[in-house]
Each structure stands twice: as C-alpha cells, then as structure tokens.
Amino acid sequence: MSHTAIAGAPFVAYRQNDLYLEDVKLSDLARTHGTPLFVYSKAAMLSALAAYQRGFAGRKAQICYAMKANSSLAILQVFAQAGCGFDIVSGGELSRALAAGADAKKIIFSGVGKTRAEMKQALQAGIGCFNVESEAELDVLHEVATRLGVQAPVSLRVNPNVDPKTHPYISTGLKGNKFGVAHERALVVYQHAARLSGLKVVGIDCHIGSQITETTPYLDAMDRILDLVTEIEKTGIHIHHIDFGGGLGINYNGDTPPPADALWAQLLAKLDARGYGQRQLMIEPGRSLVGNAGVCLTEVIYTKPGEQKNFCIVDAAMNDLPRPAMYEAFHQIVAVQPRAGSALTYDVVGPICESGDWLGRDRLLNVQSGDMLAVLSAGAYCMSMSSNYNTRGRPAEVLVDGAQVHLIRQRESAFDTFALESLV
Ligand SMILES: *Cc1c(COP(=O)(O)O)cnc(C)c1O
Numbered sequence: 001m002s003h004t005a006i007a008g009a010p011f012v013a014y015r016q017n018d019l020y021l022e023d024v025k026l027s028d029l030a031r032t033h034g035t036p037l038f039v040y041s042k043a044a045m046l047s048a049l050a051a052y053q054r055g056f057a058g059r060k061a062q063i064c065y066a067m068k069a070n071s072s073l074a075i076l077q078v079f080a081q082a083g084c085g086f087d088i089v090s091g092g093e094l095s096r097a098l099a100a101g102a103d104a105k106k107i108i109f110s111g112v113g114k115t116r117a118e119m120k121q122a123l124q125a126g127i128g129c130f131n132v133e134s135e136a137e138l139d140v141l142h143e144v145a146t147r148l149g150v151q152a153p154v155s156l157r158v159n160p161n162v163d164p165k166t167h168p169y170i171s172t173g174l175k176g177n178k179f180g181v182a183h184e185r186a187l188v189v190y191q192h193a194a195r196l197s198g199l200k201v202v203g204i205d206c207h208i209g210s211q212i213t214e215t216t217p218y219l220d221a222m223d224r225i226l227d228l229v230t231e232i233e234k235t236g237i238h239i240h241h242i243d244f245g246g247g248l249g250i251n252y253n254g255d256t257p258p259p260a261d262a263l264w265a266q267l268l269a270k271l272d273a274r275g276y277g278q279r280q281l282m283i284e285p286g287r288s289l290v291g292n293a294g295v296c297l298t299e300v301i302y303t304k305p306g307e308q309k310n311f312c313i314v315d316a317a318m319n320d321l322p323r324p325a326m327y328e329a330f331h332q333i334v335a336v337q338p339r340a341g342s343a344l345t346y347d348v349v350g351p352i353c354e355s356g357d358w359l360g361r362d363r364l365l366n367v368q369s370g371d372m373l374a375v376l377s378a379g380a381y382c383m384s385m386s387s388n389y390n391t392r393g394r395p396a397e398v399l400v401d402g403a404q405v406h407l408i409r410q411r412e413s414a415f416d417t418f419a420l421e422s423l424v
Contacts, residue, residue, distance in 0.1 A: 009376045010292060027336050027337055027372055035297050035395075037396055037398060038295070038379075039398045040398070042401040051259055052264070052283065055260055055262075062241075063282075065084045067088060067093055067286070069290050072409055075408075086102050086107050087284040088110070090111065091121045094127070095121075104125045108127065112134065138189065141199065142196040151198060154202065156193065157180040158224075159183060162224065164208045186232070205242075207247060211249040212257065213256060213257040225242065226274050242282070243281075247287075290380045294382065295375060298375060303368065317352045318389070320394065321386070331359065333360045334373065335372070335373060336371070339366045340366075352389060391418070
C-alpha cells in the first residue's frame with residue numbers, strides 16, 4: 001500500500017498504511033490537535049488556482065475567490081498572496097478579507113440583501129465593484145454613495161435563465177431564483193443605473209449555480225451575457241468588465257467536471273469569436289479552489305450494530321460539516337490507518353440529536369472505536385457553514401504546506417460558545 005493516490009483528493013495519499021496530506025501524517029495531526037479537525041493543503045489550493053491562471057494566460061483576467069466557500073483568515077491569506085481578489089457577500093466577509101491582507105480594489109460585493117450599513121462600509125473601504133441584484137438595491141446604493149460624496153462602481157447581476165443541471169438548492173440562474181435581474185429587464189435597468197449620478201456602471205455579471213460539472217451551461221450563459229453586452233453598448237453605456245461568476249464543480253464521488261483551463265479554453269474561444277476576448281474578465285470561483293484541498297479528521301466513538309443498519313458514530317457532526325444533512329451531499333470517507341480484514345456496511349453518523357445528522361450512508365468500513373476516519377473533499381462549504389448546535393465548539397483548523405503544519409484556528413471551547421451571552 002505504498003503511495004496509493006485517492007481519486008478526487010490529489011494531495012491525499014496512503015504511504016504504507018498511513019494517510020498523508022502532502023508530507024504530513026494525518027494520524028499525527030489528529031493526536032496533536034484532537035478531532036474533529038479540518039486540515040487543508042496549501043499545494044492543493046495553489047494547484048487549483050494555477051489551472052485558472054493557465055487558462056487565462058495572456059488575457060486581462062481577475063480571479064476573485066468566492067470566500068464564503070472557506071473564509072478562514074489563513075486560507076484568504078494564501079489567495080491574497082497569490083494575487084486573487086475576493087467575492088464577498090456580507091460586511092463581515094469584507095472585514096475578514098481586509099484582515100487577511102486583501103486589496104480592497106480587487107473586492108467585489110455580491111448578494112441580494114446588502115444593507116445600507118454594508119454599502120457604506122464597502123464604499124469607505126474602496127471596493128472594486130458592487131454586483132447589484134435588484135432595481136431597489138441600485139436606488140439605495142445611489143443614495144448611500146451620494147450621501148458619502150462618492151460614486152459606487154456597479155455591475156448588474158443578470159439572470160441568464162440557464163439550467164446548470166445541479167442540485168436545486170445550488171442552482172441560482174433560473175427564472176424562479178431570488179438572484180439577479182431578469183435578462184429581459186437588464187437593458188432597462190442598465191439605462192436607469194446610467195442615469196444615477198451616485199453610480200458608475202463598470203461591468204456585468206452572472207452566476208448560474210454551484211457544483212456544475214458540464215461545459216454547456218457556461219457556454220449558454222456566456223452567449224446570453226454577450227448578447228446583452230452588445231445591446232447595452234449600443235445605447236452608449238460602456239461595459240468595462242465581464243464577470244462570469246463561479247460554480248465549477250469538483251470530484252466528490254466520481255464527478256467529472258471539466259478542468260478549469262479546459263473550460264476556459266472553450267469559453268475564451270467563444271469570447272474571441274464574438275470579439276470580446278480582450279475585455280477585462282472576472283470570475284468568482286469558490287468550491288473549485290478549496291473543495292478538494294481539505295479533509296475533516298474524525299474519531300470513531302462507538303460502533304453500533306443494528307437489525308437494519310450498522311451505525312458508526314463519530315465525533316464530527318452536522319454542525320461541523322453540514323453538507324450531507326443540508327443537501328444530501330456525498331463525501332468519501334476513508335480510514336486514516338486502514339485495518340486488514342473484512343468490512344461491514346455502516347451509516348456514519350454524528351452525536352447530534354437529529355436523524356439528519358449523518359456524514360455518509362451505506363459505507364463499507366472496517367472500524368473499531370478509537371479509529372480515525374478522514375472525510376474527503378471537505379475544504380469548501382464545510383467549516384464556513386459550521387455552527388454551535390448542541391453547544392458543540394467548532395473544530396480546529398490546520399494548514400499543511402509540504403511537511404510544515406500551521407494551526408490556523410483554535411478549537412472553540414464550550415465557554416467560547418456562550419461567551420457573549422448573559423444571565424438576567
Ligand atoms: C457562491 C457564489 C460563488 C462561488 O460559487 P462556487 O460554486 O463555490 O464556485 C460565486 N459567485 C456568487 C455570486 C456566489 O454566490
């Protein structure tokens with residue numbers, strides 16, 4: 001079992017009988033830092049980013065990491081140092097990005113419910129662009145900017161009405177979604193924006209969904225957006241940048257999304273054919289930059305054989321890693337130090353008092369209490385969605401760089417979880 005690679009987890013591999021992330025033995029990390037523990041590979045993140053950078057070689061392109069996927073400061077620092085900007089969705093994310101060393105001019109602000117206070121904070125920080133999602137938001141932003149005596153750079157998020165063929169909870173570009181301005185309304189709304197003195201139209205954007213594994217929805221959305229750019233520019237409004245959002249999927253369970261560079265080779269060919277290849281381009285990838293870079297280590301507390309099901313009860317739960325409970329999402333689960341011998345089929349579940357608290361169903365495992373498991377592809381939308389439900393402190397996080405180990409977040413204590421509360 002020497003150097004056995006694992007599909008979908010490029011920097012995770014067995015050496016002899018031990019699971020490693022880069023050059024770090026995961027059983028050592030679990031012993032030192034306890035479990036549940038999130039561990040991320042810096043090389044995996046930079047390699048995912050490099051695929052986009054290769055795809056955009058020779059173009060004017062800005063990659064804005066959609067930080068809601070994983071907003072831990074040290075993760076943001078890795079991307080900021082690699083030249084990324086950030087796609088934020090709240091004032092809190094703005095504060096985080098700036099604390100991690102982000103360049104404010106490379107920050108774009110998405111989201112359907114930006115408040116006046118958030119707009120003011122972002123204008124004072126001098127962010128690069130507001131991705132505006134409604135006509136009401138345009139008017140409020142104009143008002144806030146005018147009061148501050150500045151002009152807000154804006155792009156309209158257009159809903160291209162393209163089906164990304166992904167889970168309904170993460171489809172965002174269809175007519176029935178709450179996101180963006182309808183394609184049919186876009187021209188009128190652009191003309192309205194151009195008349196507001198507190199705003200400066202700088203771009204157009206779209207984001208059609210998440211965990212997209214096909215190229216066609218992107219090509220279709222691009223056609224729809226370019227049609228609009230042509231129409232808008234005919235009215236004398238210049239669209240400086242075109243932002244194609246994020247959404248590229250990763251391999252969780254044999255999924256085969258196109259590599260970022262291959263996807264962009266096709267998209268750029270279309271842009272070139274339509275005469276837009278030299279425009280300033282922007283993208284907002286989240287999951288595809290961090291998803292496969294992380295694992296969650298968890299200890300088996302009990303095994304519980306049953307008449308219909310066997311349960312493997314672990315110390316990680318839906319509060320730490322909510323994707324299975326929330327979307328019935330699949331994460332591979334493997335032993336950190338596999339045992340020889342025969343395996344049983346288990347549902348891997350957490351200790352939380354909810355039947356939805358599971359991490360994996362019908363998994364073939366040979367485990368005993370005290371064993372360590374690794375939940376793979378846990379870099380995106382896991383820790384950033386974690387909570388304190390059941391008064392569980394959130395896990396610690398570790399960043400691995402070659403053989404180096406950095407503790408980037410301490411484990412929360414029970415006291416931390418109620419530190420802001422008071423008795424009456
Ligand atoms: C969540 C989000 C992204 C990132 O999506 P991924 O699927 O993680 O790449 C990009 N843009 C917007 C507006 C988003 O809401």
